[in-house]
Amino acid sequence: MSxxxxxxxxxxxPAGIRAAERLVRAGLRPIVxxxxxxxxxxxxxxxxxxxxxxxxxxxxxxxxxAQRLHxxxxxxxxxxxxxxETLVWNxxxxxxxxxxxxxxxxxxxxxxxxxxxxxxxxxxxxLPFPGWTVPGAYTLGASQTALKAQGCTxxxxxxxxxxxxxxxxxxxxxxxxxxxxxxxLDTAPLASKRHLLALAVHAPRIVALGVFYGLQLxxxxxxxxxxxxxxAVLGTSQVEGLRYRRRTPAGEVVESIACDALAYGxxxxxxxxxxxxxxxxxxxxxxxxxxxxxxxxxxxxxxPDVYIAGDGSGIAGADxxxxxxxxxxxxxxxxxGRASADVARLVAARNRILRQRDILEQAxxxxxxxxxxxxxxxxxCRCEEITVAEVRRTIASGxxxxxxxxxxxxxxxxxxxxxRMCSAGAAELLSGACGVTADKVGxxxxxxPVKPIPLNFGGGKPEAWS
Amino acid sequence: xxxxxxxxxxxxxxxxxxxxxLNGVAETGRRGDTVLTAILSVSGSLRQSEFTGEKxxxxxxxxxxxxxxxxxxxGRRVRACSTALLPGMAFITDVGAMAEIGHE
Ligand code: FES
Numbered sequence: 001m002s003x004x005x006x007x008x009x010x011x012x013x014p015a016g017i018r019a020a021e022r023l024v025r026a027g028l029r030p031i032v033x034x035x036x037x038x039x040x041x042x043x044x045x046x047x048x049x050x051x052x053x054x055x056x057x058x059x060x061x062x063x064x065x066a067q068r069l070h071x072x073x074x075x076x077x078x079x080x081x082x083x084x085e086t087l088v089w090n091x092x093x094x095x096x097x098x099x100x101x102x103x104x105x106x107x108x109x110x111x112x113x114x115x116x117x118x119x120x121x122x123x124x125x126x127l128p129f130p131g132w133t134v135p136g137a138y139t140l141g142a143s144q145t146a147l148k149a150q151g152c153t154x155x156x157x158x159x160x161x162x163x164x165x166x167x168x169x170x171x172x173x174x175x176x177x178x179x180x181x182x183x184x185l186d187t188a189p190l191a192s193k194r195h196l197l198a199l200a201v202h203a204p205r206i207v208a209l210g211v212f213y214g215l216q217l218x219x220x221x222x223x224x225x226x227x228x229x230x231x232a233v234l235g236t237s238q239v240e241g242l243r244y245r246r247r248t249p250a251g252e253v254v255e256s257i258a259c260d261a262l263a264y265g266x267x268x269x270x271x272x273x274x275x276x277x278x279x280x281x282x283x284x285x286x287x288x289x290x291x292x293x294x295x296x297x298x299x300x301x302x303x304p305d306v307y308i309a310g311d312g313s314g315i316a317g318a319d320x321x322x323x324x325x326x327x328x329x330x331x332x333x334x335x336x337g338r339a340s341a342d343v344a345r346l347v348a349a350r351n352r353i354l355r356q357r358d359i360l361e362q363a364x365x366x367x368x369x370x371x372x373x374x375x376x377x378x379x380x381c382r383c384e385e386i387t388v389a390e391v392r393r394t395i396a397s398g399x400x401x402x403x404x405x406x407x408x409x410x411x412x413x414x415x416x417x418x419x420r421m422c423s424a425g426a427a428e429l430l431s432g433a434c435g436v437t438a439d440k441v442g443x444x445x446x447x448x449p450v451k452p453i454p455l456n457f458g459g460g461k462p463e464a465w466s
Numbered sequence: 467x468x469x470x471x472x473x474x475x476x477x478x479x480x481x482x483x484x485x486x487x488l489n490g491v492a493e494t495g496r497r498g499d500t501v502l503t504a505i506l507s508v509s510g511s512l513r514q515s516e517f518t519g520e521k522x523x524x525x526x527x528x529x530x531x532x533x534x535x536x537x538x539x540x541g542r543r544v545r546a547c548s549t550a551l552l553p554g555m556a557f558i559t560d561v562g563a564m565a566e567i568g569h570e
Contacts, residue, residue, distance in 0.1 A: 035529060037550070042528055048550060049498030051478040123530040133533075135511045135523030136472055142527035150503045151477030177476045237521050238469055238510050260470065271530075382525065382533060385517040416532035421525065452532060 005336055006112060008033065008100060010088050010274060011119035013041020014318045015310025015325035017073045019117045022329035024079045026338055031081040031111060033088055033102060039073045041121055042145065043318045046070065051151045058148055060173065061209055065318065089449035091116075091277045098305065101462065103453050110462045115305050115336065117328050118275055119321070120312035122268035127370050128388070128425050130378050131233025132264075140265030144170045153179040155261020159242050161185040161230060163364045164267040165210055172213040175220060182259045183223040185244060187266070187367045190226040195363040203356045223257075229373060233262060245373075266366055268315045269424060273446035275313075278306045284439035287361055288315060289368075290424070291443040297347050299328035300335075307332055320353040371425075371432050380429065381422045383415020388429065395433045402442045406430055416452050419444050469510025472523055473503060487539065487556035489563040495551045502527065502534050502546035505557060512536050512546055512559050 007023055009016050012034035023030045032039075038046045044059065044066040055063040083104060090101035092110075099110040124139035131137060138146075138154045140162055146152045147170075157180045160171040171184045200207040218224060227247035231254065234241035241258040267288075275293040276282070281302035282291040292314045299307045309328040310321035323346050330346075333339040376389035394400065394410040403426060406412060412426050413419035419426070423444050431438040481496040486504055495504030502524050505512060511521035512534050524534030527547045534546040539556035558564055 035548075037548075047498060048500070049478070049481065051481070051498065053477060123526060123528065133515070133520060133522060133525075135469075135521050137525070139526050139531075142525060145527040146473065146503075147476070150473075150498075150500060152473040152475050152503055152507065154473060156474050179474070179476075238472070261472065382531065385515060385520075416535075417530065420530045421533075451529070 005114050005338070006031070007115040007117065007332060008111060008113040009117045009119060010100075011041065011121055011310065011312070012036065012039035012073070012082070012084075013043065013119060013121050013310060014069055014321040015121075015312075015328075016041070016117070016119035017069055017076070018322045018325035019119060019307075019309055019329040020080050021072055021076055022326045023333070024076055026329075026333050028338075029079060029081060031113075032083065033086045033100070033111070034082065034084045035087055037084055039082070039084070040066070040070060041318075041321075042141065044069050045145065045149050047149050047151065053151070060169075062318070065322075069322070087451055087453070088274060089451060089453055091274060091448075101448070103449075106454065108453075108462045109465050111465055113305075115307070115332050116278065117299075117307045117309060117325075117332065118278075118312060119308075119310045119325055119328075120271040120274055122270050122311035122315055123420055124265040125267050125269040125366075125424050126265055126421055127367070127374075127428070128378050128380050128422070129230045129232065129374055131235070131239075133379055133382055134233045134235060134239055135237065136235070136239030136261045137233055138261065138263050140164070140166055140170055140263045141268075143261075143263030144173065147173060147177055153177055153261075154263060155239070155259065156180060157182050157259045158261045158263060159183050159185065159257060159259040161187065161228065161242070161244075161262065161264040162266050163187045163367065164265065165206070165360060165364060166265070166267075167364075168210060168213040168217065170263065171217055171222065175217065175222070181217065181220075181222045183225065183257050184217060185228040185230075185242075185246075186224070186226045187228050188226065188363070188365050189247065192363055192365055193226075195359050199356060199359040199363065202352070202359070206356065206360075229367070229370075230264075234258075266424075267361075267364065268311060269420070270314060271312050271420075273418070273450040275301060275306070275308055276446035277448055277450065278303055280306060280308075282443055284443075285314060286439075287358065289366060289427075289438050296331075297327075297350075298331035298343060299324055300331050304335070316350075316354055316357055320350050320357075323350045323353075368428070371429050380425055381412045381415055383417050383421075384411045386410060386412055391426070391429060392433060395430060400430070401434050401436075401440075403427060403430055403444050404442060406441075407444060413444050418447065418450065471508055472506040472510050475507055484551055484553050486551060486554065489558055489560050499551040500547055501536060501544055501549045501551050501555070501557070504551045505536065505546065505559060509559065514561075 059066040086104040307328040309324040
């Protein structure tokens with residue numbers, strides 16, 4: 001008989017739940033650590049109390065998947081050690097082996113693991129512009145979370161801006177919930193949408209849904225604009241409107257629109273801090289312009305006992321996350337000599353989704369020219385309130401060409417969010433200033449604790465795992 | 467300084483009320499609220515930034531941006547978007563507003 005396994009799954013979204021499920025099926029009892037209050041992750045996030053909405057009412061076209069995932073988790077619960085509201089803030093190594101440092105209900109504990117499956121998900125990818133810190137300006141994901149989990153809309157007269165399929169979906173959901181959607185401002189040019197025709201061949205459902213949302217918004221009289229770049233949020237203590245430019249056949253025009261909330265974002269950004277602390281090797285992903293942990297098709301990282309799955313290993317969406325969670329668990333079982341399974345079908349299914357993603361990315365491209373027009377006085381770092389001008393000065397005076405050096409000298413990425421909200425912007429800004437591509441400025445290294453923990457602790461001895 | 471509430475409730479309207487205190491004034495949230503939802507359903511910001519004093523009201527709502535820290539009357543700070551509202555919690559989001567009440 002081989003060594004006893006003590007696998008730990010971090011995250012309880014689609015990837016984490018499916019990973020845990022596969023481990024349970026092999027007779028293991030994994031520990032599942034979840035920052036959320038209830039399993040489901042962000043996409044299938046559940047409210048703190050029921051609010052009378054059906055699955056259909058809350059998750060729309062994805063209701064079936066959400067319900068199946070939640071049911072799978074409920075069935076799993078007696079067979080796993082599930083810890084909600086638990087932050088994993090460090091990964092360390094001692095003579096005892098590998099440990100995770102966790103914070104739960106204000107108590108620091110250490111958890112031993114033989115194998116780790118990281119399913120840490122993603123956050124919105126955002127870029128700075130004047131007024132993005134004003135109350136009422138939220139990420140696109142935030143606007144959806146408010147509605148899904150809390151039954152609230154951010155504002156009542158809302159403008160949606162950015163790039164990504166979520167843009168039209170959330171605008172439509174807001175309209176359905178009774179908000180007055182003022183406009184959908186797509187930063188991509190209309191011409192980019194021709195790629196949806198190619199996507200329709202591979203994924204007709206995705207395209208049909210997108211077209212449906214767009215048409216319903218248009219029928220309701222919602223203004224939809226393409227090729228938009230924001231100039232500024234209007235209002236200083238609260239969002240009162242948005243001024244933006246857009247390219248038209250006749251040239252560039254500047255327009256303003258009144259609103260009491262703005263929701264914006266540019267697809268998602270993988271949460272990779274724990275993979276970094278685990279010492280996993282990273283590579284630069286050209287399409288998403290970010291550094292991601294290296295992984296094989298099953299989710300093995302460069303470290304033999306660490307696996308990754310879901311959007312935290314590269315943005316591919318919830319369906320791919322479910323598959324990759326299961327695959328990572330299968331890889332773990334195989335490596336531990338517990339089972340070898342036929343992965344071909346799952347790998348093929350995931351590859352199909354990845355190919356669709358590539359097309360989707362072309363239909364909703366990242367606005368790579370962003371910093372060409374962002375004014376110097378714009379706040380780049382929300383936490384430490386550092387402006388674009390200050391960062392540019394630091395870059396110039398220190399002849400900086402590397403992102404960690406920029407962090408050390410400018411404090412960008414050193415604040416409470418640890419670069420989650422500014423690293424995409426900082427990398428674009430630095431690579432632009434150096435005249436190189438974003439991969440050449442290096443990778444912002446993660447530091448423990450990966451999220452703020454109470455000051456009065458951490459120095460003390462961790463309490464026993466129980 | 468009269469700011470409009472930032473959030474609009476669309477569901478859970480008849481949910482059990484949960485009393486809390488905001489800048490010395492009694493307010494009501496709902497069972498199932500986060501601290502962020504409760505505060506921003508009746509006001510327009512959560513805190514002032516450390517350096518410029520700008521008003522802030524959270525940004526990501528999923529515990530990533532750390533923009534939503536709120537000071538409690540007992541001096542503790544909580545991350546409003548990921549903390550459940552409990553009856554009797556007391557928050558200070560506007561030091562100026564507290565001072566005015568004190569002088570009334
Ligand atoms: S709003 Fe971003 S951490 Fe709470």
